[in-house]
Amino acid sequence: MSFPWARQYEPKNGLTKFLDEKLPLPRLVYNAVGAGYPVPRNLSYFWNFGVLAGFFLVVQIVTGVVLAMHYAANAQVAFATTEHIMRDVNWGWLMRYAHANGASFFFIVVYLHIFRGLFYSSYKAPREMIWLLGVVIFLLMMATAFMGYVLPWGQMSFWGAKVITGLFGAIPLVGEPIQVWLLGGFAPDNAALNRFFSLHFLLPFVIAGVVILHIWALHIPGSSNPTGVEIKSESDTVPFHPYYTAKDGFGLGIALLLYFALVFFMPNALGHPDNYIEANPLSTPAHIVPEWYFWPFYAILRAFTVDFLIVPAKLMGVIAMFASILLWFFLPWLDKSPVRSGHYRPLFRKFFWFGLIPAMAVLFVCGGAPAEEPFVILSQIATAYYFLHFLVILPIVSSVEKPEPLPYSITEAVLGSDKKVVKGENTSPAV
Amino acid sequence: MADTTATATPETVTTTEDGIRRRDFLDIAAVSAAGIGGLAVVYPLVSQMAPSKDVLAASSTEVDISAIEPGQAIKAVFRKQPLFVKRLTPAEIQAANATATGSLRDPQSLADRTKEGHEDILVTMGVCTHLGCVPLGAAEGEVKGEFGGYFCPCHGSHYDTAGRIRKGPAPTNLEVPEYEFTSDTVIQVG
DSSP states (O other), rough: OOOOOOOOOOOOHHHHHHHHHHOOOOHHHHHHTTTTTTTTTTTOOOHHHHHHHHHHHHHHHHHHHHHHHHHOOOOOTHHHHHHHHHHHHHTTTHHHHHHHHHHHHHHHHHHHHHHHHHHTTTSSSTTHHHHHHHHHHHHHHHHHHHHHTTOOBBBHHHHHHHHHHHHHSSSSHHHHHHHHHHHTTTSSSSSHHHHHHHHHHHHHHHHHHHHHHHHHHHHOOOOOOOOOOOSSSGGGEEEEEHHHHHHHHHHHHHHHHHHHHHHHHOOOSSSOGGSSSSSOOOOSSOOOOGGGGGGHHHHHHHHHHHHHHOHHHHHHHHHHHHHHHGGGHHHHHHHOSSSOGGGOOOHHHHIIIIHHHHHHHHHHHHHHHHOOOOHHHHHHHHHHHHIIIIIHHHHHHHOOOOOOOOOHHHHHHHHHHHHHHHHHHOTTOOO | OOOTTTOOGGGOBOOOOOSSHHHHHHHHHHHHHHHHHHHHHHHHHHHHOOOHHHHHHTTTTTEEEOOOTTOEEEEEETTEEEEEEOOOOHHHHHHHHOGGGSSSSSOOTGGGGGGGTTTTTEESSSTTTTTTTOOOOOTTTTOOOEEEEEEETTTTTTHHHHHHHSESSSSSSOOOOOOOEESEEEEEEE
């Protein structure tokens, strides 16, 4: 949103004046990430992860386009061309490791971004649409990551594709035909590999499109902030540039250090050795797990082990897995508290830190563990809590809890008493 | 110097007499690091499009020339492109040597284009120097052009018996790749 005190863009030379009349791109940048976009002055480093997610999307698209120049999506040669990239293509190893670990980092920053949204209730009015678009982006990311993992055509690629498309086989009556239709065959083969490659190339650009909508929706109310108190006056804000370009730049530097530490020194730490064995439809690896970023949802899928009335366990697991993410679409209306920030919500905070976060941690560990005790019972308990938290606890807690007193304004939260600020403003020659 | 308050802005930070702020150092250091980092990213992104190691490894080829009769040519493949190896007849050698090199578009004698002691073996790329078509004249029965060597059907370049451009749009003679005789009957190209 353009707050009334937002600085106005003024083209300075002939070229920018020309552009401003014909295609005001510099004005768009100025008003979106420049000095013309006022942002709350109290944003913490938790507000860095949106920019970082956008950065890793760009990393994935750039390295991915490069990999597609050297890769062939044909079951006969896919594994060989992957090795060709690793051994023969100039810097091919760097491109592939940057892409594989870039996916992990994309998910890391997006999970921290979602965590921020959950703790500070960034999904509440007037920002529901930002949250809904974010969930859409997350679903698209999961589909893209899954199909990308199939492309090297190793053992994990193949069996991952088989298991995940097998989920659709759980749908009553039409499940089997849908699975065969998705794969273009009875097991993953050339047809599946080719369509996965096509979609894996397409979807990142769809994500980029939804990201633009996500940012557009964000810029209407502007960013929330750690207090959850809306912007009241100019003293609550600073211009995005240079304040948050610098802060985001620093955060980006830290993220890049960690990212390249992984790419250069332990590039296979998050992968599976089995994926360096070519796909073999006749031999399943002893322990198949998805990539780490799917573990919590994989644990929910496997938590259902007994049939429930007429619903078979397999179908229950599939429904629960999809529901665990789809219920995020209803979050803005499940959380009824008028207060956003978890810092001022004592009861919500307890259930968040001692309920939801441990449950997610348990699901994460169980998703990566073999399907045996105690992991099965643990994931069942954690799954039960997960749904209970969002569907029962959150609506009740948000209705009954008494929030702690909020600061009057962002400025007061930062500088303490209101009087001091008024004084400071009066003595400042700029105001 | 005014003491900085909690609401300090970049305009109020300490400035020395010559107008240089301490923050200038940070600005320059940060932008320089980002610039060098950017270059370090661009280099592999550009380099990855250059020929890969397996392509470079296939860049040398051996040709057995023992079975080529005078007046006959064979086509081989060098770097995925046609290679013409021709054993010239005495008449063709004489025709090539009879031409004054000074009058040519790309002045080269037959001796410049062959190896000493093997003046009858003409090794050229089968790639017209105009726009890269494969000239005719290597296989039996093909048009050899007005000068009895090679003729490119795409845009009508005529090459003589030494593979030199004589007429048409091509700018230079057919390229003679680097090669050597590993024995009397085998050449290694590349």
